Amino acid sequence: MQLIVEKNEAAISQVAADLLFGKMISKHRVNLAITAGATPQKTYELLVEKVKQKSYLKHVHYYNFDEMPFLNQEAHDGVTMTCLKNLYFTPAGIPAQQIHPLTASNYQTHDARLLADGGLEAIFIGIGADGHFCGNLPQTTHFQDETVAVDVTSRPDMADILKNEMVKAGVSEDLACDYYVTMGPKSVMAAQQVILMAIGEAKAKIIKQALFGEVRQAVPASILQLHPNLLVLLDEAAAREIMS
Amino acid sequence: MQLIVEKNEAAISQVAADLLFGKMISKHRVNLAITAGATPQKTYELLVEKVKQKSYLKHVHYYNFDEMPFLNQEAHDGVTMTCLKNLYFTPAGIPAQQIHPLTASNYQTHDARLLADGGLEAIFIGIGADGHFCGNLPQTTHFQDETVAVDVTSRPDMADILKNEMVKAGVSEDLACDYYVTMGPKSVMAAQQVILMAIGEAKAKIIKQALFGEVRQAVPASILQLHPNLLVLLDEAAAREIMS
Amino acid sequence: MQLIVEKNEAAISQVAADLLFGKMISKHRVNLAITAGATPQKTYELLVEKVKQKSYLKHVHYYNFDEMPFLNQEAHDGVTMTCLKNLYFTPAGIPAQQIHPLTASNYQTHDARLLADGGLEAIFIGIGADGHFCGNLPQTTHFQDETVAVDVTSRPDMADILKNEMVKAGVSEDLACDYYVTMGPKSVMAAQQVILMAIGEAKAKIIKQALFGEVRQAVPASILQLHPNLLVLLDEAAAREIMS
Amino acid sequence: MQLIVEKNEAAISQVAADLLFGKMISKHRVNLAITAGATPQKTYELLVEKVKQKSYLKHVHYYNFDEMPFLNQEAHDGVTMTCLKNLYFTPAGIPAQQIHPLTASNYQTHDARLLADGGLEAIFIGIGADGHFCGNLPQTTHFQDETVAVDVTSRPDMADILKNEMVKAGVSEDLACDYYVTMGPKSVMAAQQVILMAIGEAKAKIIKQALFGEVRQAVPASILQLHPNLLVLLDEAAAREIMS
Numbered sequence: 001m002q003l004i005v006e007k008n009e010a011a012i013s014q015v016a017a018d019l020l021f022g023k024m025i026s027k028h029r030v031n032l033a034i035t036a037g038a039t040p041q042k043t044y045e046l047l048v049e050k051v052k053q054k055s056y057l058k059h060v061h062y063y064n065f066d067e068m069p070f071l072n073q074e075a076h077d078g079v080t081m082t083c084l085k086n087l088y089f090t091p092a093g094i095p096a097q098q099i100h101p102l103t104a105s106n107y108q109t110h111d112a113r114l115l116a117d118g119g120l121e122a123i124f125i126g127i128g129a130d131g132h133f134c135g136n137l138p139q140t141t142h143f144q145d146e147t148v149a150v151d152v153t154s155r156p157d158m159a160d161i162l163k164n165e166m167v168k169a170g171v172s173e174d175l176a177c178d179y180y181v182t183m184g185p186k187s188v189m190a191a192q193q194v195i196l197m198a199i200g201e202a203k204a205k206i207i208k209q210a211l212f213g214e215v216r217q218a219v220p221a222s223i224l225q226l227h228p229n230l231l232v233l234l235d236e237a238a239a240r241e242i243m244s
Numbered sequence: 245m246q247l248i249v250e251k252n253e254a255a256i257s258q259v260a261a262d263l264l265f266g267k268m269i270s271k272h273r274v275n276l277a278i279t280a281g282a283t284p285q286k287t288y289e290l291l292v293e294k295v296k297q298k299s300y301l302k303h304v305h306y307y308n309f310d311e312m313p314f315l316n317q318e319a320h321d322g323v324t325m326t327c328l329k330n331l332y333f334t335p336a337g338i339p340a341q342q343i344h345p346l347t348a349s350n351y352q353t354h355d356a357r358l359l360a361d362g363g364l365e366a367i368f369i370g371i372g373a374d375g376h377f378c379g380n381l382p383q384t385t386h387f388q389d390e391t392v393a394v395d396v397t398s399r400p401d402m403a404d405i406l407k408n409e410m411v412k413a414g415v416s417e418d419l420a421c422d423y424y425v426t427m428g429p430k431s432v433m434a435a436q437q438v439i440l441m442a443i444g445e446a447k448a449k450i451i452k453q454a455l456f457g458e459v460r461q462a463v464p465a466s467i468l469q470l471h472p473n474l475l476v477l478l479d480e481a482a483a484r485e486i487m488s
Numbered sequence: 489m490q491l492i493v494e495k496n497e498a499a500i501s502q503v504a505a506d507l508l509f510g511k512m513i514s515k516h517r518v519n520l521a522i523t524a525g526a527t528p529q530k531t532y533e534l535l536v537e538k539v540k541q542k543s544y545l546k547h548v549h550y551y552n553f554d555e556m557p558f559l560n561q562e563a564h565d566g567v568t569m570t571c572l573k574n575l576y577f578t579p580a581g582i583p584a585q586q587i588h589p590l591t592a593s594n595y596q597t598h599d600a601r602l603l604a605d606g607g608l609e610a611i612f613i614g615i616g617a618d619g620h621f622c623g624n625l626p627q628t629t630h631f632q633d634e635t636v637a638v639d640v641t642s643r644p645d646m647a648d649i650l651k652n653e654m655v656k657a658g659v660s661e662d663l664a665c666d667y668y669v670t671m672g673p674k675s676v677m678a679a680q681q682v683i684l685m686a687i688g689e690a691k692a693k694i695i696k697q698a699l700f701g702e703v704r705q706a707v708p709a710s711i712l713q714l715h716p717n718l719l720v721l722l723d724e725a726a727a728r729e730i731m732s
Numbered sequence: 733m734q735l736i737v738e739k740n741e742a743a744i745s746q747v748a749a750d751l752l753f754g755k756m757i758s759k760h761r762v763n764l765a766i767t768a769g770a771t772p773q774k775t776y777e778l779l780v781e782k783v784k785q786k787s788y789l790k791h792v793h794y795y796n797f798d799e800m801p802f803l804n805q806e807a808h809d810g811v812t813m814t815c816l817k818n819l820y821f822t823p824a825g826i827p828a829q830q831i832h833p834l835t836a837s838n839y840q841t842h843d844a845r846l847l848a849d850g851g852l853e854a855i856f857i858g859i860g861a862d863g864h865f866c867g868n869l870p871q872t873t874h875f876q877d878e879t880v881a882v883d884v885t886s887r888p889d890m891a892d893i894l895k896n897e898m899v900k901a902g903v904s905e906d907l908a909c910d911y912y913v914t915m916g917p918k919s920v921m922a923a924q925q926v927i928l929m930a931i932g933e934a935k936a937k938i939i940k941q942a943l944f945g946e947v948r949q950a951v952p953a954s955i956l957q958l959h960p961n962l963l964v965l966l967d968e969a970a971a972r973e974i975m976s
Binding site: 246247248249258259261262263265266267269270271294300473475 | 490491492493502503505506507509510511513514515538544717719
């Protein structure tokens, strides 16, 4: 594990943006899976400035790693891809042929597609206060899972979670399906590098637990300790528990 | 995971020897941790012929990944290093400065030393019918463990195991200590590549369980599924359960 | 430059075969350009045994780096590909979809194709007593040349060379075209590794000149000194001038 | 060759700084040789902000690739290292143990030291309007040269060049020695990546000539075309001749 701590969100987001941009400078195809959500917002603001209208980045290919579909639109953009487009793909002007959506319709072939495309150079992810990463919430997936669908029956509160994500995405909770799809721990660990970013005091406790605590499925992100090329990007607030 | 199955022990050992030799051909330092035991015997027979008296391999550095010390000789060769010398280092004529013993005396600094040396390019390991790899027997280590000492109290049968290993090594059981040292799952997973070899029908069941079953500490080798660069070398007998 | 010297042809061919086989063990596509001719014959004999009927090598892709077409058959196999098939592709049972012929018809798009395919992991070449490598004979190509056609007018003796190659290939000299195609120095140097093999006393003088002498177009192979990952495989006879 | 063109100095310097910073994010030692002079000034201004007081970059090691010593101070900083300290090392607060000066006293062991240190991950260089790179001026070094001393007798105007460099460095021309030291073309090409940066219209002509013209010693930088991992960073003015 390599650990990078910067003073605040602005500083660690700058590191993340520089680092992601650096990975794109290549003669050959580069495959990246990137996270939606709040954590990377500042990173994408900075990254958009670096990548927009840059023809020399046309060999960079993007994947999402989870998707929460809208009802009756399983083959199309769901919550994750909509968010990624808003935050990054659209302002950065990434051509459609460089974006490879994981959807509720194609998730069963996602791992095979990634392998055929040459595998992920890196996967850029966040972490939840409950220890989830990607769609791997406690009680939903197992360490050996590749890309899977997670059902509403997986947890007693999953129906509420699904509806709540719709509301957070600004649409009616009636659009919630009774499942979502996600790259499981095994699929995520198959990337050549895992870049985990966390910002803010609310993440301090789980960061300590996930990175230095017991590796167990109840704390899904704890598995990431075992990746040979794990890079952790934190602001000081998120690092509080591990620096003291 | 990349899976290579060959007809028999001779054929898969040839693949292993070629592959290990290929990794040694480099301008720069190459760090390898290699296994003792029965599984690699044929591989080392073949490899010795390739590497002995080869001055162009002087930048290849070797590490053992576990050690069972002899009583009152904790800083010296134990069961593992004695076996490695017999099988490989001595017949291959590897100079002492290229061999970096892990001992009962230095295990606490082993991970830091590996990191300072540039990390392991690859770790070549076997698997036990009980799912152990290196010294990670069920009930002895946890997934988050780095290089550790495993105590006689870890399992009810550990005292017997320790004595039995002495006998297998051809010495008195009175030489058994009440502990051994091993790279834990976290240390092993930190290698850039994990090469897992299994031969014979007795390994068929655990191979299926470890590589395609649930990832759990009761089957220590199941964690290896999650390494991004896991290479599995099997003969047909060991692959029987996964090929049918 | 990394230099490997073995006692004789058998020993250095074993190193070459092991090394090439090692490069093929990968989860992802591996692109190799390999040489025809007399130098690699023993290597291919050994390599055929390692690769034939190995389904786990189906991601290995092969390219030739030059071609001398037969008259009126410019889009088909010429001297080089015929030789490669005889020595390696056919006995090894390499499927057609893993073989990507460079021909007199497609040479102008060869470099772009290699780039699109991800570039060459390695190019395995020989050297002529005149310092040529691939089809880069003295007076035919320039260091800055990519894949090009070399014309009969390039040298006073080129018509004879072209005819003679037909005779050596066992066909009528009437089948000679008035040109051949070859990857030029720039194309060869673009490979991530250059593996240069030479066997026998007749190569001793040029090996010294090419690897330790002046870099100049009159000795085309002298440019290879400047590749950051040049691996030179020699038997003692070919190394005689540089070991004394 | 990978070519990146940005609108102006500010934009291409931003790419260079991001890229260099990205290379530094590693668990293991990273060796970089970096250029002094006017071209990288803006890059270093940006890079200093990224690297200063960053304890997570303590494994990044720096080398200069040429040096023009001050009279009677051959073992100490000359023009190049003085400039590098002013532009980068001092404002960035790089600890002395991460800086490995090439001097007039140690140049004969510089290549061996680089090899022992693991080789250069990248060398960041500029280009002169005369086609020079590092201290490889026309008529001073040959393509096959490793790190060498260039003598005042190499060119009729070398005495004036040496004196003039002193004046440009703000010291008396009396401090000029009658030689300087530089990594030669062979040493530079041994880096795993060459990053060539050029800014401004005055470089437009040589950029075309060096990157797309004949490879010959009279245009030293023309050899860089043949590096398998050459990255060229230009502003539009420097790219004018090759974009039209």
